[in-house]
Each structure stands twice: as C-alpha cells, then as structure tokens.
Amino acid sequence: MDFSVLISEFPTLTVDGIALGFIYVLIALGYTMVYGVLRLINFANSEVFMIGTFASILIATQLFGHTIESEPLTGFKLVYTMLAMLLGAMIISGLVSVLVEIVAYRRLRAVTTNRLTSLISAIGVSIFLAEGVRILTSSAPMGAPRLLDKITLVTIFGADIRIDILLVIVFAIILLVCLDIFVNKTRLGKGIRAVSMDYDTAKLMGININKVISTTFLVGGIGTGAAAFFYVTVYEVTVFRIGFELGIAAFTAAVLGGIGNIRGAFAGGLALGLIEMYSSAIFGTQWKSITAFVILVLVLLFRPNGIFGESLQQARV
C-alpha cells in the first residue's frame, strides 16, 4: 500500500478516472437498459463493445487508409474522420446488439420462461463473437492510429486536461442528454419505460414488445459503440478479449447505480472509474482488475439494490 502516488497524482488520477468513468457509463447503458425491460443480464454486451473498438479502428485504417505511423490530422479532415469513426462504431455496435437480441433472446422468450436458457444462449453468442474475432485477428492486439494530436489544453491543479479526454467527456455528456430526452420524451422511449415497469401490463396495453426490446438493444448498443470509439481514442489499442474486462467493470457500474436505472448507471460508472484509478495508485496496477469485483461484491452484500435503489428484488416478487 502506498498513498504517496495517490496524493501527488491526485488531480491527474481524477481526470483519468472521470474519462474512464464515462466510458463505463456508456457501456453500462447496454446492461442497464436491457435489464430494465427483460430482467436479464445482457451477457453479450461485452462483445458488442469489443466489436465496436475494432470497427472504429478499421474505419480509420481501411476506409481512410491511415496507418499506425500516420501523422495526426488537423482541421476539417480530423473532424470528419473522427465523426466517421464514432458514428461507424455506434452503428455497427447497435446493429450487432440488435442481432444478439434476435439470435439469443427473441425465440427463447416465446418458448420458455427459464431465464438460464437465455443466459446460456447469450453466453454462446458471446463466445462465438469473441472467438470469431480472435481467429480473424490471430489473437493479436490491434493498434489505433493516433489521428488526434493529444495536446494538453489546460492544466488545472497540476492535472493535464488532454484534448482526447475532454472530447470523451463532452461527447459522453451530449449522448447521455440525448438518451435522457429519448427515454423521457419520445413515444418509443415511453414504451421502453412502460415495459420496464410492468412487462405484462405493457403487453396487454398493446405495446409492441418486440419493437420495444429491439429498440432497447439498439440504443444500448449505440451507447456501447460510442464507448468503444472513446476507448480506442484514449487507449489506442484493442484485442479480442477486451470485452470481458471492460464488460465486467461496466456491469459493476450498472449494479453500483442500481441496475435498470439509467441515471444510476451514470453515477455508478463515474464512481467506478474514479475508484479504479485511485485504488490502482494505492495498491498497484496488478490489482486494478480486481477492484471492480471487490466493489461489486461489497455493494451487493451490503446494498443489494445498488446505491441509488430501483429495487429489482421487489420487482420480481
């Protein structure tokens, strides 16, 4: 244990933690929204993220022909390349997420009430996607070209605010605001909320359940895809097994905030991002991957409904 790093690097850790936290928040959407409507863990969301990271890099390298050695871009070119990467990752992840729902959940929903069956088919999809990418990439990590020159914009209390970090934070906030408007104001969003509150009644009221569920997976996938682009922008590398680690952390974030609760996912993601950064400064990075689990276990043991509630245990009785 060593607190000196924590103290000296506190501002930098905080900024990095917030950026990581926003990535978690966006992935957590894929878990928390699906849990809201289906009361099922969207096990394959981790692979939706993984595919998003590859999609984002491949758009830069294949579509725009950039390589790892490419010089950073500037001006208009930079903007449209980055936008293409972001939108591409969002669209592809969204589509994969919808496909996951069709393959792993839709038919089973009609024929069985056994929740484990859907979990196993989702695990099957997860293995299939991860293995497919592993074979295609020969297990090798894939680096992302640095298209954005990572200049430091300002320094606050000794913390460098890099442009990529700022980009993540700004875009994540814009996306979350859009999502909030979508869920609370639009017709489809209201359908999603109705199904989350009471699946059976919503069905009786004539809500097209399949459409609502597909939309939920699409929106969750789009958020996860955006997270994938941000991850690639900040960390500049991906590998076939990236989904597992990030997925578990994001799921923890969702549980932390009270799964099924979109605003809870926001708080949970930020909290987890910060805690992970601080604790790896204290205990050493080899323990970083364990932080999410320890927090997850502690939260569930002492506050089974998450910090912000939205009890799902009662929902199930």
Added chain:
Amino acid sequence: MTNPVILELKDLTMQFGGVKALNQVNLSVKKGEILALIGPNGAGKTTVFNVVTGVYKPTNGEILFNGSSLKGKSRHRITKSGIARTFQNVRLFGDMTALENVLTATDVHNKSGLMGAMFTSPRSRREESASRKKAQEILEFIGIANRSDQLARNLPYGDQRRLEIARAMGTNPQLLLLDEPAAGFNPSEKKALGELIVKIRNSGYTVLLIEHDMSLVMDISDRVAVLDFGEKIADDLPKLVQDNPKVIEAYLGVPADAS
C-alpha cells in the same frame, strides 16, 4: 365461547409507503372455530395472512400465537410453530407429484437432514417412512389419494386447490389459513369444499378463512370478521354480521338506510 384464543392480533398496522393496508386491527381466533375473514377487494384480508405468516413485518402491533409473540420469527419457524396457509392463486410445486408436495411440508418436523439422508441413518429412514404414511393419510382425508403420483401441475384445477390444503395440513398445523379456497368453483364444488372445511375443523384444526362467497361463509363459519380499507368494521356471529349496516355499506358503497 369459552375456548382459548389461539391467534391474537393486537393493534396490527401494516403500512406500504403512504398506504395503510391494515390499520390497528384487533382480532382473536379461538381454538377449534372457523372464523371467516371477509371484506371488499383490497380490504387487507390477504395482508393479514401475509403478516401472520411472516411474509411482511408489521409496521406496528403484535401477533400472539398460543400466547407468545411471533415477532422476529422467520417464516419457516412460524410454520413450524403451527400456522400453515394456502394461496389465493394456486402456488403448488408444479414439477413435483401431489405426494411430494405434501411431503415437502411434512418434512418441517423431521430432524434428520442432509447427512442423515445421504447415509440412510436409522432416524432418516424412520422419519421418511412415517412422513410418507402421514402424507398419504392426508391425501386420503382430503379425497385426492388417487392423484398422489401425478405431477401437481397436471392435476385438474379443483384438485390443485385441494392439494394446496393438503400441503398446508402436511405441516401439522394447529391453525390453517385458507385464502379463497373455493375461488373458481361451481356451486356443487363449493358445497363439497365447505363440507371438507367443516370436516377439517372437526378433526381438531382451527380455520381462518378468506372467502368471497357469502353463502359458503354463512353456512360454515362460526364467526365472521369484516375488513374494509384495512380496518375491522365488524366481528360477530354470521347472522348478525349480515344485518350490520356498516357491513352493508362497505359492500354496497352506500349507507344501509339509503338502500
């Protein structure tokens, strides 16, 4: 009646958020009687069952069973101490046979556990055969012995309701809580069920009954308590309750003299 009180609710209040499902309810059930608990939908009848069996912790008040408080007792201990119930919507163990359903309940008084079962201890063997005998007797008593090896979910509806009673009796209770046991029955089935409940009472059980069918209630119960919006508004002999203006008002929604 001079019979001792077996179950006593004292100032029982159950609050969910802002809603008082039960408000200072006092009720005593005497040993050996059939007490019917009636009232309009949402009056709090099933809540009484849920509080007594430990599903909910009461916000206020006390429940005494045979003179001792049930406070803080876990659900299975309450059952073991002699209170058993059925459910408004049938909740049998569908993938088990009728006999196994009852056996699950009779197990509550058995001492042998997993190790005894695994190594076939003499006690486990003795208890297992005694349980089977007893469960079979209960099924015969209820009149569904011919169904004992069928899966509960394949039984006809009426037999499922009867099996619920049999399963509750399996726990060897002193007090049976029956939650609308005749729901969905036709008049002749209701009559048969009424006779069965009387037969159950006559063989030594005390029955607290929730029922909507007034003719059944009037036929078989010794006393009727009426709940309305979580408050007890009457508690008397069936005949007297029937003419109680408050009760008529609760059911019809208008004062009795206006009708």
Added chain:
Amino acid sequence: MTFNLRDYGANIWARANKWQRYLMALVFIVAAFSLPLLENTFFNTPNTPFVSVLFYPIGLYTLMALGLNVVVGKSGLLDLGYVAFYAVGAYTAGLLGASLKLNTWEVMPIGIALAMLSGLILGAAVLRLKGDYLAIVTLGFGEIIRITALNSPAIGASMGITDIANPPTTFGFKFDLDNPESYYWTILIIIIITIMAIRILSIRRPGRAWEAIRQDEDVAELMGVNIYKYKLWAFVFGAAVGGAAGVLFASESMFISPNIFKLEVSIFILAFVVFGGMGNIWGVILGAVLLSYIPERIRFLSDARMLIFGLVLIIMMNLRPDGLLPRKKREKIKSDKKDSK
C-alpha cells in the same frame, strides 16, 4: 407429443424389476469402465491420447457438471464461480502434498473438506441474494480468488505449483503417464459415488427441499423449508464434488496455476449442465460428455473449436431450450395405469 428420450429410458427403468435393474446398472458400469477400449477406433481423438481425454476433460468435467447441477439444476441457484472450489481442491493437493508429504488419497478428504468449508463461507455470505445478483457475486468471488492467487508469491503466483506428486500405486494400479486408464477409472468411481449420492438425496428430504426452493422459494419457506440451510447444503455439496475433482486434477497434471481456474471453466460447466438438461443427472452427463469430447474429436479444426462451441450453444438452446434430456415430465407408471382404467 414429441419423443422424449429421458421419459423413454425412465419408463424402461420403471417397468424393470429389482434384478433387471441391477443387471442394467451393471452393464452400464462395465461399459463405462471399458471405454478405454475404444482407443484407435473411430472415436479416437487426433491430438491427445484418447484415454487421457477420457479423464480430462471428459471425466473431470462430467464430475463437476454433476456437482454444479445440484446447485443450479436442482436448487435453482445460479453459481458462476464454481471453478473456485475446483481451485481449492487443486491447491490443497499442490500445497499439502508437498509440505505434509501426503499422497493423493490422504489429501483427498482434506481437499474436499476445505472446499466444503469455502462453500460454507461463500454461501453464508452470498446466499441471501437472489437470481442474477447471486450469479454476479459468485462470478466476482471466483475472479477475486484467482487474481489474488495470481498476485500471491506464497502459492507460486502466476508460476503456480509444479512437480505435484502423482498418486501412489494402489491395488496394483500404477498412476503415471503410461497408465492413463487408472485416472479414468478413479474418476469413474467418484462419478458413480456422486450419482448414487445425488439419487439418494433426490428422493428424500434434501431433494424435496431443493426442488421446492427452485420452483417457488417463497412458498417453500412458508411450507416450513429452511431455505437458507438447504441452499447452503446445496452449495456445500457442489463444493465437495468440485474439490474432489480439483485434487485429482492436480495430481494427474502435476502442475497448477491460477490461469487454469478462469471464469471460462465455470461457464463451460454451467453450459454442460444447461445444454444437457438442468436437474436431470443423465442429461447433465450427456451434455458434459458430448461438449467436452467433441472439441477434442474435431481438433483438426483446432482453432475454430471454441467458435463451434459457441455456435452449438446458440443453436441447441434455440432448438431444445430445456436441454437434450430435460428433467422429468412424465408421471410414474403406476398412476398412468390407474388413469387408463
């Protein structure tokens, strides 16, 4: 009505008298013991000696699937950290075998006891949680234990433990690389004992309690079942089986390290259970045998094995959501006859 192999088999069994049953069981057991004879036939595995495959993965995974089935299939408790008990057994063998100079058979009861103890501790902590929360917490615990082991030099950290002793020669059977069938037969004996224990428990009080908890936990409790206690027992029973598998694995492979006990193992075993038919011993065995054998058999596709595994899971769950051999849907013969009268 669709044809249900499980019911078909169960009907044959139900119609048989006592001696026919003994005979059937005997034939089955003899056949299981003779499986090593299939080496060098169509069933041979291309890259790994067939008899070794019978022990690991087939035998070990079957055993663990049986143990996990008590937890998931019978009691309905979704445990995604089952590999932890396997690890406890294996590390007990690795650490105690060397330090206390105990042989495999002496370590076995200790490994099982320690696994049961960890099942008790873990269960006591997490079994108040329900459903998916339980799944995630058990998953979390499994990973915490693995990562802690990975960072603990006292138990070898990422290097693990090497040179674990093979079991001693017992009743004239040698346990070494040249005699893989000894391991297979040992695991087969443990599997048979486990099956017998589960069958006995199933028809008695613990089996009924588990079944009631799985079907409707709230009602079970109201009918007097001490659900916490029986959930714990299910956990502890499953842990014991996992521990036994771990001890045997460590003494056969002679080497263990934290990365052998990854989350994937828990998920595979769960997949075997669900794939075969939760709650039904024979379904689970079939699921475990098929899913652990097929990837070995088709090793020529070696790189795509797991891809196909994932695909098989998706297709099978969509075609047979209750598994290959689902739990019993039939009623006993006796009542069938009564009805037809």
